[in-house]
Amino acid sequence: MMEAASRGWEDGVTRTQRASTLGDIDALKLSNVLTTNIATSSFFKNLSKLDSNPDDDIHPDDKFNRLKLLLKPDEFVKLGYPLPMPGFKGGRYKDFVFTSDNYKEVTSRSPMFGMDCEMCLTSINKLELASISVVNEKLECIYHTLVLPYNKVVNYLTKFSGITKDMLQTVTKRLENVQKDLQKLLPPDAILVGHGLCNDFNATKIMHPYVIDSAEIYKVSGRHSKTSSLKTLSKMFLNLKIQIYGSGGHDPTEDASASLQLVQWKLKHDETYGNMLMGWVPPTDSYYDWEKMCPSKSDEKAVDSKQERKDSSKISTEKAIGPFRRTDKYIFQELEHCNLAVITTARCFKNYLPILPTLSNIPLMEVLSGNKQVSQRARDFVPNSRLTFIHMEMGIKLSQCPNKATRHRQLRKLDKRLHRIHKAAIPKSIHVYVFSGSSLNVPFEKHSNGFVLVGIKDLPFKT
DNA sequence: TGAGACCACCGAGGAAACTG
DNA sequence: CAGTTTCCTCGGTGGTCTCA
Structure with a gap:
């Protein structure tokens, strides 16, 4: 493409030179054209060499x-950078100039x-x-x-x-x-x-x-x-x-x-x-x-x-905090106006500590010793709450299972517990089950995934 | 404020699949 | 076979984000 562009421009110069002999163009203009031609050639010659x-x-x-x-030549085109394409002197870029008469590699x-x-x-x-x-x-x-x-x-x-x-x-x-x-x-x-x-x-x-x-x-x-x-x-x-x-x-x-x-x-x-x-x-x-x-x-x-x-x-007393900051506190801030209930274990509760002081309406919270207690207590909450967060530590527990069979048993147990909670819930209510994994700060071999399930009882709309 | 680019969403319309 | 439902594509629209 670049060669063609350069050739096209050279053809243009030949035609211009011919026109000049007919007195259509003065010598000054021709000299400008020739200078531009060298710049165009070196522009493309060196641009195409980048790779x-x-x-x-x-x-x-x-x-x-x-x-x-x-930037590669195709990126120049894609991003709309001015390029000396054939005929550019008569088109959109007619007023444009090169930054050099002869580009160096x-x-x-x-x-x-x-x-x-x-x-x-x-x-x-x-x-x-x-x-x-x-x-x-x-x-x-x-x-x-x-x-x-x-x-x-x-x-x-x-x-x-x-x-x-x-x-x-x-x-x-x-x-x-x-x-x-x-x-x-x-x-x-x-x-x-x-x-x-x-x-x-x-x-x-x-x-x-x-x-x-x-x-x-x-x-x-x-x-x-x-x-x-x-x-x-x-x-x-x-x-x-x-x-x-x-x-x-x-x-x-x-x-x-x-x-x-x-x-x-x-x-x-x-x-x-x-x-x-x-x-x-x-x-x-x-x-x-x-x-x-x-x-x-x-x-x-x-x-x-x-x-x-x-x-x-x-100036800059504030530190850069990166593009991927935790957003959990914003979720709870968004839900402040809801009649929100959170049931969680003591270990998980510590994650909420920095968030709570930022809320004007503290959600109804219950902190219990283990997953079993959380799921039992959740059954008392869901008949009265439209939106309930049930937070447990399942990821680590699953990752510690010695074999597939144990893992399967754990999941079946969890399934039964969730089923009981769902049964106790009032119609048109939402239950968010948050299962913590490991922090990314722990060694890789100790990593475990967290996951989230959302239960909606009696959908108020057609699916 | 305005232009431009991109993306998600929504509705229209048509084709295919399903049902009685 | 006719009617209904589902699925897919396409185009329009609005929102977001960039630049100045």
């Missing part, structure tokens, strides 16, 4: 080759630059560039400028962009100045890093072949289509709170830095890190284990944070 680059010497700061994180030593832009809505109903920041690998801001859009701004989107009318009043810098600055600033093998960088490319109207998109290398939802926000990922993986200024908007330097840090953090682990689609498993659901995984404050590099400058007491 063939072997695991050469890895960058000293990385645990694996950073080239593995670069990217290697594991190629420098990374974080980039982020802020935009305003203009009279042509499009988002136009209003601010841009670029940071280097030391997280130093090497370029930051405000940009005056060509069209009249109809909405500064201050809440998101942080741009106000006053800020742009004295600005004279235009998009084409920024494009030229970037061409001077970025080396021909620069790797641009950003979060959803296609939006920034479209705003800046640039094309660049070497891109790492932090939204694509972290997939914590387990879904292909689902990208997490920079704010969320920064909090999860970097212990870093960004975009917290409310109506004050984002800081492009801060966002560029956060995005680059996310990539650097991933490079300290492995290719699958933070990507559930590649088999990465979060540490555990434990707050404390997750916290250990995050970079400590002492290891953090200085971040150019607007808020930190403004109010150091507000």
Whole structure:
């Protein structure tokens, strides 16, 4: 495809040259076209080589080759990144420029630059560039400028962009100045890093072949289509709170830095890190284990944070708690208004201790010595409760059975107990049977699964 | 606020299976 | 065979989430 694109463009040049002899196009335009052609060729030539680059010497700061994180050509297309396809000079990307006249092959030593832009809505109903920041690998801001859009701004989107009318009043810098600055600033093998960088490319109207998109290398939802926000990922993986200024908007330097840090953090682990689609498993659901995984404050590099400058007491005192926090307390908070009964063993009861103080209505609770007592007492509760939680420790008990027959006996016993509870229940009531397994913190050989059964007596609806 | 992408849900419609 | 039920597909809609 890439070769065809390049060939198609070359054909276009031949035709243009022929037209030029007829006086349809002037010499200046032709020289621009030829320059563009070299850029296009090197763009595709090097972009298509990404896969063939072997695991050469890895960058000293990385645990694996950073080239593995670069967007592939098909991802460029899928994610809507601007590409110099045949005829692009007459189409959607006609105003776009390359960041280099002749791209150099990217290697594991190629420098990374974080980039982020802020935009305003203009009279042509499009988002136009209003601010841009670029940071280097030391997280130093090497370029930051405000940009005056060509069209009249109809909405500064201050809440998101942080741009106000006053800020742009004295600005004279235009998009084409920024494009030229970037061409001077970025080396021909620069790797641009950003979060959803296609939006920034479209705003800046640039094309660049070497891109790492932090939204694509972290997939914590387990879904292909689902990208997490920079704010969320920064909090999860970097212990870093960004975009917290409310109506004050984002800081492009801060966002560029956060995005680059996310990539650097991933490079300290492995290719699958933070990507559930590649088999990465979060540490555990434990707050404390997750916290250990995050970079400590002492290891953090200085971040150019607007808020930190403004109010150091507000920044990052809260620890990252990870994406997989326990949600049981929220379930009980949701059910506070219900006439809820919980019958459990003493060992299981300790799990409820941190939750109870957060509830304004404490559910009716009964704590008993063992599973047998729980199931017997549950029969007294269910005739009066629409929703009953019966919590036992069956997982560990089953995992300790020496053979299949014992296991079967245990399950039959359990079945009889549940049957009696169900029989005693009032119509249109729900009984949730929670059987604890082991904690993930115990050694693997002692792991046992927990499970949940839900009993509904006399369904109030047709199935 | 607006655009874009994705997904879950729901209803319509048609095909297949079942029943009397 | 006709009527009913079930199952499946498809398209529309609303919700959620991202970006600025």
